[in-house]
Structures are given as C-alpha cells and as structure tokens.
Amino acid sequence: MSEANIYNKQYLMTAGPTPLPPGVSQVMAEPIAYHRAPAFVEVYGRALERLREVFQTSNQVLSFAASGTGAMESAVANLAVPGEPVAVAAAGKFGERWKELCDAFGAEVAYLDVPWGEKIEPAALEQLIGSMERPPRAVFATQSETSTGVVHDVRGLTAAAHAHDAVICIDAISGLGAIDLPQDEWGVDVVVSGSQKSLMCPPGLAFCSAGERAVALAAEGPGSHYYFDWQRTAKGQAEDPPSSAFTPAVTLWRALDVALGQILQEGLPEVFERHAILAGAARAGIAALGLERFGSEDDGANAVTAAALPDSIDGAKLPKLMRDTYGVTVAGGQGRLKGKIVRIAHCGYYGAFDIVVALSAFELALRDLGWDVEPGSGAGAAQRVFADAGRAPEPVG
Amino acid sequence: MSEANIYNKQYLMTAGPTPLPPGVSQVMAEPIAYHRAPAFVEVYGRALERLREVFQTSNQVLSFAASGTGAMESAVANLAVPGEPVAVAAAGKFGERWKELCDAFGAEVAYLDVPWGEKIEPAALEQLIGSMERPPRAVFATQSETSTGVVHDVRGLTAAAHAHDAVICIDAISGLGAIDLPQDEWGVDVVVSGSQKSLMCPPGLAFCSAGERAVALAAEGPGSHYYFDWQRTAKGQAEDPPSSAFTPAVTLWRALDVALGQILQEGLPEVFERHAILAGAARAGIAALGLERFGSEDDGANAVTAAALPDSIDGAKLPKLMRDTYGVTVAGGQGRLKGKIVRIAHCGYYGAFDIVVALSAFELALRDLGWDVEPGSGAGAAQRVFADAGRAPEPVG
Numbered sequence: 001m002s003e004a005n006i007y008n009k010q011y012l013m014t015a016g017p018t019p020l021p022p023g024v025s026q027v028m029a030e031p032i033a034y035h036r037a038p039a040f041v042e043v044y045g046r047a048l049e050r051l052r053e054v055f056q057t058s059n060q061v062l063s064f065a066a067s068g069t070g071a072m073e074s075a076v077a078n079l080a081v082p083g084e085p086v087a088v089a090a091a092g093k094f095g096e097r098w099k100e101l102c103d104a105f106g107a108e109v110a111y112l113d114v115p116w117g118e119k120i121e122p123a124a125l126e127q128l129i130g131s132m133e134r135p136p137r138a139v140f141a142t143q144s145e146t147s148t149g150v151v152h153d154v155r156g157l158t159a160a161a162h163a164h165d166a167v168i169c170i171d172a173i174s175g176l177g178a179i180d181l182p183q184d185e186w187g188v189d190v191v192v193s194g195s196q197k198s199l200m201c202p203p204g205l206a207f208c209s210a211g212e213r214a215v216a217l218a219a220e221g222p223g224s225h226y227y228f229d230w231q232r233t234a235k236g237q238a239e240d241p242p243s244s245a246f247t248p249a250v251t252l253w254r255a256l257d258v259a260l261g262q263i264l265q266e267g268l269p270e271v272f273e274r275h276a277i278l279a280g281a282a283r284a285g286i287a288a289l290g291l292e293r294f295g296s297e298d299d300g301a302n303a304v305t306a307a308a309l310p311d312s313i314d315g316a317k318l319p320k321l322m323r324d325t326y327g328v329t330v331a332g333g334q335g336r337l338k339g340k341i342v343r344i345a346h347c348g349y350y351g352a353f354d355i356v357v358a359l360s361a362f363e364l365a366l367r368d369l370g371w372d373v374e375p376g377s378g379a380g381a382a383q384r385v386f387a388d389a390g391r392a393p394e395p396v397g
Numbered sequence: 398m399s400e401a402n403i404y405n406k407q408y409l410m411t412a413g414p415t416p417l418p419p420g421v422s423q424v425m426a427e428p429i430a431y432h433r434a435p436a437f438v439e440v441y442g443r444a445l446e447r448l449r450e451v452f453q454t455s456n457q458v459l460s461f462a463a464s465g466t467g468a469m470e471s472a473v474a475n476l477a478v479p480g481e482p483v484a485v486a487a488a489g490k491f492g493e494r495w496k497e498l499c500d501a502f503g504a505e506v507a508y509l510d511v512p513w514g515e516k517i518e519p520a521a522l523e524q525l526i527g528s529m530e531r532p533p534r535a536v537f538a539t540q541s542e543t544s545t546g547v548v549h550d551v552r553g554l555t556a557a558a559h560a561h562d563a564v565i566c567i568d569a570i571s572g573l574g575a576i577d578l579p580q581d582e583w584g585v586d587v588v589v590s591g592s593q594k595s596l597m598c599p600p601g602l603a604f605c606s607a608g609e610r611a612v613a614l615a616a617e618g619p620g621s622h623y624y625f626d627w628q629r630t631a632k633g634q635a636e637d638p639p640s641s642a643f644t645p646a647v648t649l650w651r652a653l654d655v656a657l658g659q660i661l662q663e664g665l666p667e668v669f670e671r672h673a674i675l676a677g678a679a680r681a682g683i684a685a686l687g688l689e690r691f692g693s694e695d696d697g698a699n700a701v702t703a704a705a706l707p708d709s710i711d712g713a714k715l716p717k718l719m720r721d722t723y724g725v726t727v728a729g730g731q732g733r734l735k736g737k738i739v740r741i742a743h744c745g746y747y748g749a750f751d752i753v754v755a756l757s758a759f760e761l762a763l764r765d766l767g768w769d770v771e772p773g774s775g776a777g778a779a780q781r782v783f784a785d786a787g788r789a790p791e792p793v794g
Contacts, residue, residue, distance in 0.1 A: 014431045017647055028648065029426035032599055034411045034726045065464045065601050066624065067643035073624040082621070104623040196644060202429055204462050204601045204646030224479070224621035226501040227463065227470040246464035247593060249601030249646070250414055251425065329431045 007327040013358045014331050015146050015174050015304045016068075016197040018348035020255070021262055021397030024200060027254045035248050041241045043257045048242055050260035054199070054268070055191060055209045056182040062208045062233045065249040068173040068194025070228060071206035072101055075169045075190050077225035078210075078218035079138040082106030087129050087136040087166070089120045089157065093147035093335045094171055098140035105223075110136065116337060117148045117295040117306075122156030129164040137217065138190075139168045144175030146197075147334045149306035149343060150295040151179055155186050162187065167214045173197060177263060178275040178303045178347040189214040195252060198275075198303065198347040200259040200395075204252045262397040275302040277393035278346035278355055281382035285359040286344075288381035289366065289373055294341045303347040306333075307362075308340065313369050315339030321365040328361035351394040352386045355379075404724040410755045411728050412543050412571050412701045413465075413594040415745035417652070418659055418794030421597060424651045432645050438638045440654045445639055447657035451596070451665070452588060452606045453579040459605045459630045462646040465570040465591030467625060468603035469498055472566040472587050474622035475607075475615035476535040479503030484526050484533040484563070486517045486554065490544035490732045491568055495537035502620075507533065513734060514545045514692040514703075519553030526561040534614065535587075536565045541572030543594075544731045546703035546740060547692045548576055552583050559584065564611045570594060574660060575672040575700045575744040586611040592649060595672075595700065595744040597656040597792075601649045659794040672699040674790040675743035675752055678779035682756040683741075685778035686763065686770055691738045700744035703730075704759075705737065710766050712736035718762040725758035748791040749783045752776075 012019050033040035051061040064070050076098070080086050086107045088099045091114035102109045112128045114120050120141060129136060139161040144151045154170055161168035169190035172181055176191065177198030183191050190210045196203035210218070210230060218230050226232070227246065236245045263271055279302035286293055286307045294306035309315040316339045319332040333341040344358045359378040366373045386393065409416050430437035448458040461467050473495070477483050483504045485496045488511035499506045509525045511517050517538060526533060536558040541548045551567055558565035566587035569578055573588065574595030580588050587607045593600035607615070607627060615627050623629070624643065633642045660668055679702035683690055691703035706712040713736045716729040730738040741755045756775040763770045783790065 010428070010436075012429065012431055016644060017429045017431060020429050025426045025428070029422045031407070031422070032409065032414045032417050034409055034414060034728075035600075036728075037720065037726055039407075065462065066467070067462045067645070069643045070463070070624050076623075077621065101623050104626070105621045106619075194644075202646065202648035203432075203644045204649060222503075224474065224502045226473075226498050227467050228624075229501070246466045247413060247591075247600045248464070249599065249649070251599035251648070252601060252646070323434065329434055331431075331433075 006325055009327050011328045011357050013328055013345055013354065015343065015345035015347055017203055018197055018200060018345065019350070020202065021200055021259065021349050021395070023397055024255045024259045027258050028251050030254065033250050035244060035250050040250055044244070044248065044253055045242050047253055047257040047260060048237060050257070050264060051207060053264055054177055054260060057184045057209050059209045059211055060234050060237050062210065062230055062237065064206045064228060064233065065204060065246070066206040067203055068206055069097065071192035071194060071208045072097060072171055074208045074228035074230065075192055076101040076105050077223055077228050078230045079167070079169065079214065079221065080105045080107035081137060081221050081223060083108060085110060085132055085134050085136045087132065087139045088112065089125045089141045090114065091118055091120050091148065091150060092116050092142070092145035094145055095142045098171065102140065117150060119150055119296045119298065120152050120157065122153055122160040125157055126160035126163055129161065129166060135164060136166050139166045141168065141170060143170050143172040143181060144179060144303040146174040146304055147337065148295045149301050149304040151175060151298065151301045151303065154181055154188060158186055158188050167217060174303045174347055177271065179300065180272050183209060195256055199256065200262070200349045201255045202252060204249050205256060262395065266396040274393040274395065275346060277385065277389045278350055279305055281352070281355045281385040282344050282346060284381040284385050285355065285378035289363065289378040304343050304345050306341045306343045309342060310371070313366070313371055317369060318342055318365055321368060322361050326361040326364055328358060330358060349395050349397065352392065355382050403722055406724050408725045408754050410725055410742055410751065412740065412742035412744055414600055415594055415597060415742065416747070417599065418597055418656065418746050418792070420794055421652045421656045424655050425648050427651065430647050432641060432647050437647055441641070441645065441650055442639050444650055444654040444657060445634060447654070447661060448604060450661055451574055451657060454581045454606050456606045456608055457631050457634050459607065459627055459634065461603045461625060461630065462601060462643070463603040464600060465603055466494065468589035468591060468605045469494060469568055471605045471625035471627065472589055473498040473502050474620055474625050475627045476564070476566065476611065476618065477502045477504035478534060478618050478620060480505060482507060482529055482531045482533045484529065484536045485509065486522045486538045487511065488515055488517050488545065488547060489513050489539065489542035491542055492539045495568065499537065514547060516547055516693045516695065517549050517554065519550055519557040522554055523557035523560055526558065526563060532561060533563050536563045538565065538567055540567050540569040540578060541576060541700040543571040543701055544734065545692045546698050546701040548572060548695065548698045548700065551578055551585060555583055555585050564614060571700045571744055574668065576697065577669050580606060592653055596653065597659070597746045598652045599649060601646050602653060659792065663793040671790040671792065672743060674782065674786045675747055676702055678749070678752045678782040679741050679743060681778040681782050682752065682775035686760065686775040701740050701742050703738045703740045706739060707768070710763070710768055714766060715739055715762055718765060719758050723758040723761055725755060727755060746792050746794065749789065752779050
C-alpha cells in the first residue's frame with residue numbers, strides 16, 4: 001500500500017459520534033429558534049414525549065445540555081452523599097467512570113471490579129451489596145460497555161440491587177435505542193443516556209430517566225449540584241407547555257426530534273432486531289477473518305463488536321491505517337485495551353452495507369499488516385447473514 | 398389589527414439564542430466528525446485558539462458541553478467550599494443565579510443585593526468584602542446583566558475584589574464579544590461565557606477562562622464535581638493535539654470555529670464599535686417613541702436595550718403581539734420585571750436593519766395597544782444614528 005494511494009471517501013464507523021440521517025443533519029441548518037417561542041416549544045414537547053417512548057417509561061426523561069457523562073453526574077450528584085455508601089459494578093472504562101464520579105462526590109464506594117471483557121454476574125453484585133456494613137444509597141452499573149462491546153444483564157443486576165432494597169442506576173449511553181431495555185417493565189430505577197450514539201444525533205444532549213423512588217431519595221439528600229439538579233429540571237419539564245431550566249441546546253433538540261421520529265417510525269422491536277442482525281454479521285465477519293471476538297461470547301452484545309487483534313499485528317497501527325489510508329474511521333481500544341482490539345460500531349444509523357464497508361476496510365488493513373486474509377472473506381460472511389436474515393436491516397431516514 | 402392579518406416572515410431579535418450567520422448554520426449540516434479524528438481535532442484546536450483571542454487572554458479557555466449556567470457552575474464548583482465564605486454582587490436575574498449556585502454548593506454567601514436596573518458600585522462591593530468576618534474565597538459578579546440590559550463596571554469590581562486579595566469571577570455570557578473585556582489586561586481572574594449570544598452560535602457550549610491564581614485556588618479545594626472539573630478539562634486541552642475530557646459537542650464546535658473566524662475577521666475593536674452603534678440606535682429609537690429606557694443611563698450597555706413600558710400598556714401582551722402578529726421575537730421582562738419592560742437585543746450577528754425591523758414592529762404593536770406613535774419615528778431616529786455613524790454597523794458573514 002503506497003502512501004499515495006489514499007481512499008478519499010470518508011466513512012464514520014464509531015460508537016459515538018455515530019453517522020446522522022440526512023434529515024437530522026439538515027434540520028440543524030434551519031434558522032435557529034428562540035427557546036421560549038411556540039415553534040420551539042412544540043418541538044421540545046414532542047421530543048420529550050418521544051424520549052419517553054424510547055426509554056419505555058412513564059417517567060419524565062430529564063434532559064440536560066451536556067455530554068453523556070453529564071447525565072451520569074446528574075445521577076451521582078442527586079443520589080450520592082459524602083461519606084455514605086454506594087456500590088459500583090464495573091467491567092470496562094465506562095463502568096470505572098461511575099466509580100470516579102462517586103469518588104468525586106465523596107461517597108464511600110463498594111467496588112466490584114470485574115475484568116474487562118467479562119460480564120458482570122448479578123450474583124456477584126448481590127454478594128457485594130450483602131457484604132456491605134451499611135446498605136448502599138444507590139448502585140451503579142452499565143448496560144452496553146462501549147469500551148469492550150459487552151452488554152450486561154440489566155434485568156439481573158436490577159434484581160440483585162432490589163434484593164437488598166437499593167435503587168440502581170444504569171448507564172445506557174451507547175445501548176439505549178439499540179438493545180431492549182424496558183425500564184418500567186424491569187423496574188430499573190434510573191437509566192441515563194446520551195444523544196450521540198444509538199439515538200442518531202450529534203453529541204450534546206444528556207438524558208436521565210429517574211423513577212419515583214430515586215426521585216424521592218434525591219429529594220431527601222443534600223448534595224452539591226445546581227445545573228444537574230433533578231428537581232429543578234423536572235419542574236420545568238412538567239410545566240404546560242414544558243420549559244427548560246436553562247437555555248436548551250435548541251439546534252440539537254431539532255435534530256433529536258427528527259431522529260426519534262425516525263426511530264419510532266421504524267419501530268422499537270424492529271430497531272432492536274436490526275441491531276441484532278448487524279451485530280451478527282459483524283461477528284460472522286470477524287470469525288471468517290480468523291480472528292477472535294473480544295469479550296464474552298454473547299448474542300446480545302449488539303451495539304459494538306470488538307475484534308481481538310493477534311499479537312503479530314501492531315494494534316496501534318490498524319485503526320490509523322483504516323482511517324488514514326482507507327477513509328474508514330473505527331475505534332481501537334481504550335485504556336488497558338489500547339492496541340489490543342478494534343471496535344466495529346453498529347449502534348444508531350447503521351445498515352447492512354456499513355458493515356460490509358467496515359469489514360472490507362478491515363480486511364485490506366489486516367493484509368497490509370501481514371495478516372493472511374482472503375479479500376471478501378469477512379464481508380462475504382456478513383453478506384450471508386444478511387441474505388439469511390429474512391429482512392433488510394436498514395434504518396428509516 | 399385583525400387576527401387574519403399576520404406577518405409571515407420571522408425575525409429573531411432575542412439576546413440568546415441569537416441569529417446565526419448563514420455559514421454557521423450551514424456547517425452544522427455537514428457530515429458529523431469523530432472527535433478523535435484529525436479533521437475534527439484541527440477544528441477544535443483552532444477554535445480553542447480563537448477563543449483565547451476573543452477572551453483576550455493567554456489562559457486555556459476551558460470548554461464544556463453545557464448551557465452558559467454550566468460554565469457558572471464550573472466556577473462555583475471549583476472555587477466554593479461548603480461552609481467557607483464567598484461574596485456575590487447582583488442586580489438582576491443572572492446575578493441572583495450566582496447566589497443560587499453558591500447556596501447549592503454550601504458556601505456561606507455575603508450578598509450585595511442591588512436593585513434591578515441599577516449599576517453595582519465597586520465601592521459597595523469593596524465595603525461588603527471589607528465587612529466580612531473571614532475573607533471570601535471568591536467574589537462573583539456579572540458583566541452584561543441580560544435581564545436588565547445594564548453593563549457593570551468589571552474593571553472597578555475587579556479592583557474592589559483585588560483590594561481585599563480575593564479572586565473575582567465574572568459572568569460575561571451575553572457580553573463577551575459585544576463589549577470590551579480585556580481579561581488579562583484588567584487582571585480578571587475568571588471569565589465565563591456561552592456560545593449562544595454574542596458569539597453567534599447555537600446554545601450548548603460553555604466557556605470558562607480561569608487565570609493562574611484561580612486555578613491554584615481550585616486545585617487546593619475539595620469539592621463535589623467531575624464533569625465541570627477544571628483540572629480534568631485543562632489537562633485534555635493542554636495536550637498536543639488538544640483533546641476533550643468528554644465527547645465534545647462536535648457539531649457546535651464546527652459552528653463555533655466558523656463564528657469565531659468571522660468575529661476575528663471583523664476585528665474585536667470593530668465588533669465592539671458595531672455593538673455601540675446598534676445600541677445607540679436602539680436607545681435613540683426608544684426615546685423617539687416617547688419611552689424611557691429601563692436601567693441606568695449608560696452608554697456602555699451595548700448588548701441589550703431595555704425599554705420601560707408605560708403603565709397604560711399591558712406589558713404581558715406586547716412581546717406576544719410583536720411575535721404572533723408581526724413575526725418579530727423580542728424578549729419581555731423576566732422575574733420581577735415581567736410585563737414591565739421590552740428588551741431589544743443587539744448582541745451577536747446583528748446589523749443596522751435588524752434594529753430598524755425591531756423598532757418598526759415595536760411601533761406597530763405599541764399603536765395596536767393604544768400608545769400614540771407616529772410610524773417610522775423610532776426607526777427613523779435609529780436611521781439617523783446610522784447615517785451619522787461614519788461606518789456601516791454590519792457583521793462579517
């Protein structure tokens with residue numbers, strides 16, 4: 001591969017920011033609206049209702065202008081209390097973030113530190129909580145761990161927390177809208193998410209759906225917060241018409257309204273099924289290339305598929321080569337997985353040929369680095385999955 | 398005025414969100430970028446440098462995905478300590494927000510509560526600080542108080558704080574980029590701002606320029622914060638190339654890069670002069686309509702001009718009439734000024750004929766509500782200011 005032979009067209013294949021549907025991109029170029037004017041309030045109110053549908057909840061989905069971490073901070077700032085116990089179960093970079101947040105807010109953290117790539121066992125969480133001297137005010141865990149691709153058993157983890165009467169907060173930033181998480185049906189107390197992953201929007205909006213019990217717990221706690229205060233935000237959103245406590249990111253709300261409309265037009269079950277087909281194709285492709293998947297062998301890990309790189313491949317080079325030579329931007333590993341994995345994302349506005357493109361570029365880059373790959377073998381395996389799927393795994397929009 | 402006679406074209410004349418230059422709107426419709434990819438990192442690094450120029454500082458301008466209040470919270474969360482004294486000087490809704498934030502973070506607040514519409518006297522602030530039993534860890538005040546239009550004497554307030562060796566934090570959310578605030582020259586310790594006012598961008602980015610002394614003070618304090626932590630954000634931004642601690646709002650950064658480029662192309666002195674001419678025209682127009690300005694009679698109040706409404710006018714109706722009948726969205730009063738004032742904004746992407754439109758719609762609406770106005774008298778007075786200005790008060794872009 002010579003330096004001069006560079007592929008021009010660019011493909012975004014990361015787990016956030018994810019590609020935007022054309023209608024989502026275009027609505028952001030329209031004239032900007034005043035946030036108190038009826039034209040915007042209508043968009044805001046409709047998007048808030050649509051969020052409820054996508055979160056599968058009757059809660060207010062509290063919304064903030066922030067990165068996804070802002071939604072996590074809102075959960076910790078409203079629930080954790082300095083010197084009081086909480087529990088955190090983590091098996092990756094984003095699980096660790098819960099601990100960092102709880103530490104920053106002075107909580108006493110009981111920590112279940114599961115090796116990256118493994119699934120968190122609900123029984124292990126239950127044991128941890130049971131062993132605590134004082135019961136935790138709240139338990140924090142992750143649905144789709146973006147750093148490893150692993151999807152944790154939210155239903156089981158919720159049951160483990162509830163067995164000890166604790167509220168649980170789930171980071172669903174990359175998984176919400178890709179993998180089923182019926183919040184009210186499963187009784188998950190708090191679900192947080194962000195705009196820039198499966199919700200097919202740019203980054204900058206953060207969401208926190210908190211149930212009655214969590215809201216009551218937050219109301220009794222002190223705590224140092226204002227911008228991320230649940231009560232202040234809930235009060236504005238509950239008004240008729242709804243209003244935002246602080247100037248909302250109006251451009252991103254226009255985008256969100258369009259994107260959620262497309263998700264609901266496709267239908268949540270169809271959206272989850274599409275992600276399952278795309279993930280199955282990515283897994284088949286990786287296997288056909290003679291590579292191992294990184295992380296637990298789980299059919300439900302449908303937001304991101306991680307391929308473990310063989311020792312003979314320079315893992316720092318591979319994503320760079322895919323991006324700089326072939327124009328296909330995928331993510332490598334983060335933190336302790338740096339250089340060891342490549343992550344192919346399929347959460348959000350992804351369809352069949354996105355997986356074909358990602359695998360095709362992966363094949364070419366692997367060949368460049370000396371891995372024995374028959375061109376088309378990975379993509380071909382993915383195509384066979386699509387041919388057998390009985391439906392086109394394509395998003396609306 | 399019959400209900401049927403509605404003006405269709407819409408004009409946004411508020412102090413945030415403010416109108417966007419076409420190039421700023423359009424860049425947001427371009428394909429979204431991955432925040433770690435070189436194409437975005439280049440935009441991010443350039444915009445960070447441009448922020449420094451607009452803040453007139455050599456500080457890192459710490460940036461967060463948040464509303465402007467998020468930048469204020471970053472200052473309070475990093476500087477205030479539970480049980481330790483701070484001082485707040487306020488003369489409007491946004492000044493009061495500093496107090497609410499300091500209360501939320503448990504600080505012991507010495508409060509200078511100046512009547513809305515008046516200017517804060519630096520001597521009064523100095524007296525307040527001098528009377529405190531323990532010196533304040535920090536002092537908080539406002540540059541342009543958007544709720545009243547009044548612009549406070551930042552240089553004088555800074556001197557008052559420094560006379561007692563306290564660091565001062567200035568909310569310049571609506572004024573930065575409209576009214577001169579040479580941070581380093583005046584030695585202002587912390588300046589916070591937001592994207593959606595004079596910086597001609599959508600809401601969703603918050604900025605905090607903290608000087609060496611404030612950063613050192615923050616580093617020694619405990620405090621419950623993570624998302625808005627200065628050290629974490631400074632560390633990322635100081636890397637080469639700069640990186641964001643959390644997923645940045647990439648779409649808004651593209652917009653910011655374009656908008657700051659236009660501001661710097663126009664030139665900061667020219668930008669400030671343009672705002673002065675537009676404000677002078679708005680003041681002349683209000684006087685010609687036989688109305689009083691609300692707030693201190695100050696030639697430096699160049700971000701927002703507030704007109705006091707006579708008792709005979711239903712102040713709740715007027716902005717609604719201007720918007721729903723004439724298509725011109727201006728803001729009325731907030732909080733205790735509800736129904737008492739109308740605010741004509743001219744901060745950001747505003748030129749001469751925006752003022753003409755705002756005053757013309759104001760005239761028509763005043764006539765509808767029974768005020769004796771000669772059509773064209775207010776706009777005509779503004780036009781005379783433009784004719785005499787010796788330059789076209791027009792933005793680049």
